[in-house]
Amino acid sequence: MTAASSTPNLQIQLPDGNIVEQPPSGTSMDVAKDISEGLARSVIAAEIDGSIVDADRPFGEMSTGDKPIALRLLTSRDPEALGVLRHSAAHVMARAVMRLFEGVSLAFGPTTEGGFYYDFDLPEKISEEDFPKIEAEMRRIIKDKEPFERFALEREEARQLCEDLNQDLKVEHIETGLADQTHVSFYRQGEFVDLCRGPHIPNAGKIKAIKVMSIAGSHWKGDASGRYLQRLYGTAFFDKKELAAYLEQIEEAKRRDHRVLGRQHGLFSINPEVGQGLCLWLPKGAKVRVALEDFLRKELLSRGYDPVYSPHIGRVEMYETSGHFPYYRDSQFSPLFGSEVGGLLDAWSRRLEEGTLDSEGEEKMIEAAKVFGVALPKYRSSATVEDRQRVLHDWQKVNERYLLKPMNCPHHCHIFKAQPRSYRQLPLRLFEFGTVYRHEQTGELNGMLRVRGLTQDDAHIFCTAGQVEDEFRAPIELTTFVWQSVGLDDYRVQLSLRDPKSDKYVGTEENWSQAETALRSVLEQSGLDYNEEEGEAAFYGPKADFMVRDCIGRSWQLGTVQLDYNLPERFKLEYNGSDNVAHRPVMIHRAPFGSLERFTGMLVEHFAGAFPLWLSPEQVRVLPLSDKYIEYAVQVAQQLEAEGLKVTVDSSGGKVQAKIRNAQLELVNYMAVVGPKEAESGQLALRDRIDGDLGSMPVAEAAARLKKEVSERQVRQVVRTKAGNAAVAAVDSDAVGNEY
């Protein structure tokens, strides 16, 4: 197609298999132009041999050998293109900020799931009032349609350039983060030059819709002790309609906020006087939880789990054995001491460990302990800090210290140990809805999603190494079953494996590779969508975490299945094998819900408060036409209750229209209107929250209908249609079972 030149042309293979030729200076854009001007206009970037690059990168820079270069032209229709657009929009935003503010130091500006951000260090505080002028400046930049021009420099030149530009964070990054690079790339857009890996869109005019979303704090390279930066969030799209839809989705998420709906519908309450992060389950919320617990308990019992119970506190020594106490000390509530001097010795011991206790302070501690009647004769004669700590620790051991339990597993390990175990008893599956307490940082607390007192649907499976595969498969099947039962069918799994280069892991090499192979093969067989993350495993074993996507597209990390080689070792768990020799079991932690608090909060948002019948705290409300029919209404309610349904009677005055409106707004699944006709014939007029009036029918018929819906755990997915419109619409009124 193009004229031959002295250097040999490169072969470019298009997705349809066709091969075109380009000189080494040719670009993806040139290929596009050869195909059509229209295509060239819509090209955003290119995928070359699997990596995404600028559309104007010469092929010569990227040719790796004699194979044809695989080229895919990306337009706004390709999902990858949006990321490129947003990254460029981040540059545009940074450029606008530099035009508007003095002394801006640029950090990083990556894309995120919903848009992008850019971190800045600048003397002035950016506030929301600045957003309109930042957006206006961005629009001016976009209107100029200036290109993004890439150039590469040697590291030292690059460092010098950043220094000349007064970009000290970039200088630091070149010196540290990019220390192993010989060349680094920059992008220039008009007066704005930024150290950047790219790729970028051909010119700023491709950005059709932008919005600056929010401002927040962040830290340089994520180090909480590092330099404090201001993070400006924004988003960008190829189309104004897409931006509007995105903003609408955010509004929708706000309307579904479980904290708002939880209060509005009387599900739960979190009150600072009760305690930060400690939730009160109000009767209606508790009914939802009971339904979830009953459902799961029944499943577990039928799947070979044994119920157990354990107390809310346990001796600190047990958590020293498990390793939780020393390792997670800062996110636990302080220990409860059997003796009033316990707190003093604890603080004393910590100071010794931190090395923050001078001899004067040490003397004061000794004196203070004496006041409490505690003499520690061996303390002074102990030479080393370790010996002194041991003296304190020995005293603490005989004087009880308890921890509000942060984990159930140590208790369950002791249940395993409570009797001699034979291989014939394995796998042993112990489950408990165990409430644990963790002193989460104040800034982390979030409604029911992050609390300080939470109930895990916890279980620990003790099994032989050979049983790992089966015992890993079963909880995964259970988890997916449980989620489908509540109407969640969009999920994926993250398999977290060890980092082969690290030595922080416990357990033998053989166990790990055997376990990782087993987990991978289970996930492979299950057909689940999963990805592997090397280095993300816990130090004690590999794990599979479940991410669920709710009906408005948000991801939640909920259930988990984790292998553990550590606790059986620490608690010296053993079973007698068929060879009559003691063996160490493998332990599996698993929780399909994660925590009842978080799971319920997520469900509230997923259903926008409108629970399916089987989970609903108020399944039927009987509405007497007037006071005259309250008696009959109560009778109907009793009949429905006798069938196991959750029923209330609205005995307030007023018209039935008002009662219906209230019941609809309170998301009661079914209404039963009763008046003279029904009272005479032993009927009720059933009204469905979703489909409206279903007509009169005998009470028994209505009960049977609802019982069927409950037992099938039907999820008739509900979606709010428009802003402020409380109407709920069935996506598919013929939906049965768990499908929607």
Add this chain to the structure above:
RNA sequence: GCCAGCGUAGCUCAGUUGGCAGAGCUGCUGAUUUGUAAUCAGCCGGUCGUGGGUUCGAGUCCCUCCGCUGGCUCCA
């Protein structure tokens, strides 16, 4: 824990340059006796998150603490 914003009745919110604390819903009382998304009237309800300061005077301006929200860091 760090940064920013916010805190007025049970809930949602108004409250002007500093000048007598308001509305709707909820709740209570009464009237109404109702057929598939709002019957009417009256009443109750607040040390304006806490403590201090500036001022003749503070919901409003300043400081402290507490709490909430968003983000950062963390998440066994």
